[in-house]
Amino acid sequence: xxxxxxxxxxVIRKDFPILNRxxxxxxxxxLDNAATSQTPQKVIDAIVDYYSNYNANIHRGVxxxxxxxxxxxxxxxxxxxxxxxxxxxxxxxxxxGTTHGINLVANGFSSLLKKGDExxxxxxxxxxxxxxxxxxxxxxxxxxxxxxxxxxxxxVLSEFNKLLNQNTKLVFVNHISNALGTINPIExxxxxxxxxxxxxxxxxxxxxxxxxPDVQALDADFYVCSAHKICGPTGIxxxxxxxxxxxxxxxxxxxxxxxxxxxxxxxxxxxxxxxxEAGTPNVCGGIAFGAAIDYMNAIGFDxxxxxxxxxxxxxxxxxxxxxxxxxxxxATHKTSVISFNVGNIHPYDIGTILDKMGIAVRxxxxxxxxxxxxxxxxGTIRASFMFYNTKEEIDIFIASLKKAIMMLS
Amino acid sequence: MTIEEIQNxxxxxxxxxEDWEERYQYMIDLGKTLPLIQEQFxxxxxxxxxxxxxVWVHAEMNDDKVEFxxxxxxxxxxxxxxxxxxxxxxxHPKDIxxxxxxxIDKIGLKEHLSPTxxxxxxxxxxxxxxxxxxxxxxxx
Numbered sequence: 001x002x003x004x005x006x007x008x009x010x011v012i013r014k015d016f017p018i019l020n021r022x023x024x025x026x027x028x029x030x031l032d033n034a035a036t037s038q039t040p041q042k043v044i045d046a047i048v049d050y051y052s053n054y055n056a057n058i059h060r061g062v063x064x065x066x067x068x069x070x071x072x073x074x075x076x077x078x079x080x081x082x083x084x085x086x087x088x089x090x091x092x093x094x095x096x097g098t099t100h101g102i103n104l105v106a107n108g109f110s111s112l113l114k115k116g117d118e119x120x121x122x123x124x125x126x127x128x129x130x131x132x133x134x135x136x137x138x139x140x141x142x143x144x145x146x147x148x149x150x151x152x153x154x155x156v157l158s159e160f161n162k163l164l165n166q167n168t169k170l171v172f173v174n175h176i177s178n179a180l181g182t183i184n185p186i187e188x189x190x191x192x193x194x195x196x197x198x199x200x201x202x203x204x205x206x207x208x209x210x211x212x213p214d215v216q217a218l219d220a221d222f223y224v225c226s227a228h229k230i231c232g233p234t235g236i237x238x239x240x241x242x243x244x245x246x247x248x249x250x251x252x253x254x255x256x257x258x259x260x261x262x263x264x265x266x267x268x269x270x271x272x273x274x275x276x277e278a279g280t281p282n283v284c285g286g287i288a289f290g291a292a293i294d295y296m297n298a299i300g301f302d303x304x305x306x307x308x309x310x311x312x313x314x315x316x317x318x319x320x321x322x323x324x325x326x327x328x329x330x331a332t333h334k335t336s337v338i339s340f341n342v343g344n345i346h347p348y349d350i351g352t353i354l355d356k357m358g359i360a361v362r363x364x365x366x367x368x369x370x371x372x373x374x375x376x377x378x379g380t381i382r383a384s385f386m387f388y389n390t391k392e393e394i395d396i397f398i399a400s401l402k403k404a405i406m407m408l409s
Numbered sequence: 410m411t412i413e414e415i416q417n418x419x420x421x422x423x424x425x426x427e428d429w430e431e432r433y434q435y436m437i438d439l440g441k442t443l444p445l446i447q448e449q450f451x452x453x454x455x456x457x458x459x460x461x462x463x464v465w466v467h468a469e470m471n472d473d474k475v476e477f478x479x480x481x482x483x484x485x486x487x488x489x490x491x492x493x494x495x496x497x498x499x500x501h502p503k504d505i506x507x508x509x510x511x512x513i514d515k516i517g518l519k520e521h522l523s524p525t526x527x528x529x530x531x532x533x534x535x536x537x538x539x540x541x542x543x544x545x546x547x548x549x
Contacts, residue, residue: 024429345484346482346483346484347461348461348462348485348486349437349483349485349486352433356429356430356433363461364461365461378461378463378482407430407433407437408437408484
């Protein structure tokens, strides 16, 4: 008989050395997980092991180290493929992160779009998901359309339906909003976009720490994410693209690795995935990304989602009891992110005082100024929880917040 | 008083605080009580953009001394501005140009003057010195 191990955050916390440190003399309470997640010992070990034992350039070497490093890097690609349920390992392109993945696709589409074509983005986007499309539109003469949001922070799908037409070539939506935590209904968005023949890119930066996406079931054409949001290192991420799309897009950068044959007259490009991986890749990062995926799967995404939702509900109820506190983003489906303000107190002031008490939150516009403009606020305080956070930490956060409000009122 | 004398006075005042809470409460109170700038100068021409809190600075020269007024939308930033203005306002431009800002470190607020801190204070000090340089040029 299989016995389910109960989810125990206290045990899990021991995997994260950084959670033992103090900040300003107080135990660190890290609630800035939507910006970057912390790194478990297993991932740190993978990084140390790589540099201690088999650091080498990959894919070309005939020697043992190069072969070992190549194997480990390609194994990581397969781990990522399986995790996202991509049909082929070569549909996984290693990138430096979500922004790189988005730019790679945007750049690729610059040769496929023409004047009169249309690109649709959502009002819930991060700057990195707006600027590349504006640049693409300037370059190609295509027009940028925006799916509006309502006051709960949910996309208005009826408006999306009206924006779609035969000229729509691309739709870009984040799976989960970084500023508000809204889980967007990407399934109907993808289906409707496909009905008019448009491709869909999903920004999974915020979803990958909480959800295990199945890119084939979603039928996403492209899906991007960053390793550092899911307990991996910074500087590495992945772009999933359907084979047919990746073949259509031209290479992004020229260099070593991405070529098949070079003469001064003509270069033929390498096959997927190397066509998009010019130069020496972040080998260690890729391997550590794979280790992070293993770590998260060993805990289990269902258990993670259930526990994080408990944290979300617990913190939301406690925050709602604070007088003058407004929560932004109250979507029915949201992840463990709470964006809020207290009266007229500037988010920066609250963030500064919380930091003095060892609590890390994010303050500001969260690189999503259009959302702040929508609510007519300069920014918010954002607390975001991960499976290694605890209700005790939330209690301390709430008590510290009350103290900050008292000092600032 | 010279800039250095004022700075020493501020250091003395802060030495009486026992912990960060008292220091910050003092700055918050400073930020709350001081009207620092006339509304007419709270325009985009006078803004120094930090990533998160906005800072406005205005300068005038009277009797060869530069008078600064400034404000911020965040109260802790405003408190620190009040301290900076106290040290640098009503001083000869040459003295402002030559003044250092070590006293901020000595009163335990160094973290606010890190160039990576998103509060616009580093840019603000730069701006104060730029005004001083401009007025010094007029005097020469």
